[in-house]
Amino acid sequence: MKDNFGYDLPAVEAAMKKHEAIEADISSYQERIQVVVELALEMESEGYYDTKRISAQKDNILRQWGLLTELVRARRARLEQNLALQKIFQEMVYMIDWMEEMQVLLVSKDLGKHLLEVEDLLQKHGLLEADISAQTERVQALNAAALKFSELEGYQPCDPQIICNRVNHVQTCLEELEELAAKRRKELEDSRQLWTFFQEMEEAEAWIREKEKILAAKTCGRDLSSVLTLTTKHKTMLGELGNRRALLHQTMKKGEKILAKKSFGPAGIQEKMREVCLRWKKLEEVTGLHQQRLEDALNFFQFSAETDDLVAWLQDAYRIVSSDDFGHDDYSTQVTPVLCPKQARRNCSETELESSSSGMASGWLLVASIPPLSPPPSWNRVVELVETKKGQLSSALKIQNFLLECGEMKAQVREKRKAIEATQSGGGGDLGGVLALQRRLSTMEAALVVLEPRLLELQREGEALAAAHPARALEILLPFEEISDEWENLKRALQGCEDTLTVAGRLQQFIQDLDDFLGWLVKTQAAVGSEEVPDSLAEAERLLNVHVALKEEINGYEEDYAKIQAASELLALEEMEVPSLSLQQWLQKLDAGWGKLLQSWEMRRELLVQSHVFHLFLRDVQQCQNTLYNQVGRWGGREEVLGGGDDG
Incomplete structure (x- = not known):
């Protein structure tokens, strides 16, 4: 051998x-x-x-x-x-x-x-x-x-x-x-590191856009109290601006480190850094302008308050000097010396009024045009005219501010509606698109929660102004009707976005389930398609038991197979924009693979059953052969030896 x-x-x-x-x-x-x-x-x-x-x-x-x-x-x-x-x-x-x-x-x-x-x-x-x-x-x-x-x-x-x-x-x-x-x-x-940098930059851009919209929508107040409140809020925003500036500086350093590694092309990184820097610079300029407007408004309303005090003082002074009582003793005649300093105060107030902003010059001209110490009827008429003109200016200012706020509100609502429509048209065909759509939807919902109280407040204010000024009711209420139409369009777009997100999420879940099922199907097909042939009875019984257990596992996945088929039909009914050709190919592979799996399992079962029967036969043959050998060895061998001895 x-x-x-x-x-x-x-x-x-x-x-x-x-x-x-x-x-x-x-x-x-x-x-x-x-x-x-x-x-x-x-x-x-x-x-x-x-x-x-x-x-x-x-x-x-x-x-x-x-x-x-x-x-x-x-x-x-x-x-x-x-x-x-x-x-x-x-x-x-x-x-x-x-x-x-x-x-x-x-x-x-x-x-x-x-x-x-x-x-x-x-x-x-x-x-x-x-x-x-x-x-x-x-x-x-x-x-x-x-x-x-x-x-x-x-x-x-x-x-x-x-x-x-x-x-x-x-x-x-x-x-x-x-x-x-x-x-x-x-x-x-x-x-x-690169995509973290881009995400942080996008978050910075989103924060900048949000603050730009807030600054664009903010007014400068309607009285001294509201201006002081807005000034306090603006100081808070300046603190946020400082914190965000530090975060942006850190993100810029990360970008510079990525550029230093030269692992990626510098064009996109540099462009993003340049774009964010320009927007940040613009935000700081807008913030500075808004701060200046608040300071001007504060000065104006302080000036208005002082003007009101001056008018009240003039009325008191006129009442005193128009009296026929010139005094009857030394004490009562002290009124005239007292009035002299007051005349000096009036001159000082005129100087302050002349140094105020040019936008408020009309108000000063009304006060400055008051004749000094006219006879009582004329002076009362002037005061009455001043008060009337002041009321008219106040009403006109309220209406103008209301119309401005309506225009700003309409622009904000329209911008958010267009943003939702743009996001929805961008689609959620992949996981990244779905997540982006979900983030935008959450942001928009939060923005609507903020806008809705302002919308109700504008409605109440518009109704009050229309009731107070019937002649201008159409001019006042028409812009609010346009805002209401835009608001309804925005809610419809938001609902459409939510529906799209729901269908897209269902599609992504279907694709994930299909991928998992196909992975299991490939693995199970490999196990069922094994060409291992048992070489003993014990091995045949073991493989047959394993094969039966595999069938139980296949039966357990039959429900998942039915669910995937039902989900595919539901997606087809919803007419979701999906790569239908690719999806249809995968579904065809799924159907073919499932049928092949069942067929392969039956063929493998038949092979194992035949092998088991064969090894049972071999065992029985071996037992019979051993019995025959024992009998032949015991009797046939002895007769052969004895027969050979007789020949000798």
């Missing part, structure tokens, strides 16, 4: 099966040899003719039998060594194939298109790294086991140099895989 075992696992396994057949053939002679030995001993004990030659033949047979069985055991030991080594080599091939598959994943250029996608890729990469770490221990164990065969003394199943070369090749592939994994992690970390 030569050691021609082959150079791969199938050849060595075939050699092992051939050897097992040889062992079975040799072991079948053991009973016959035992019968021959017993006959020889019986003949020696009974003193048959030529017992010496019979004893010599018996000893020769036993010696040859012992040599044969020793050779068979030695060959089996060598075969087992070759089989163990070839199994290690086969595991190495599997590991190299696995590492090549991992390399394809690790050389991917997909670094994510937004922060959430990058986080997802990093999480998946962490799983790959964990898998690589787990397989590293397996590779080390395989290498150590292979190297033991190169250090054997005596018989060696393979050239030690070949073993060392294969071990080095596997180790080199593993090191390259670890280097690729480290490189991929660095690229993903850099991508996360």
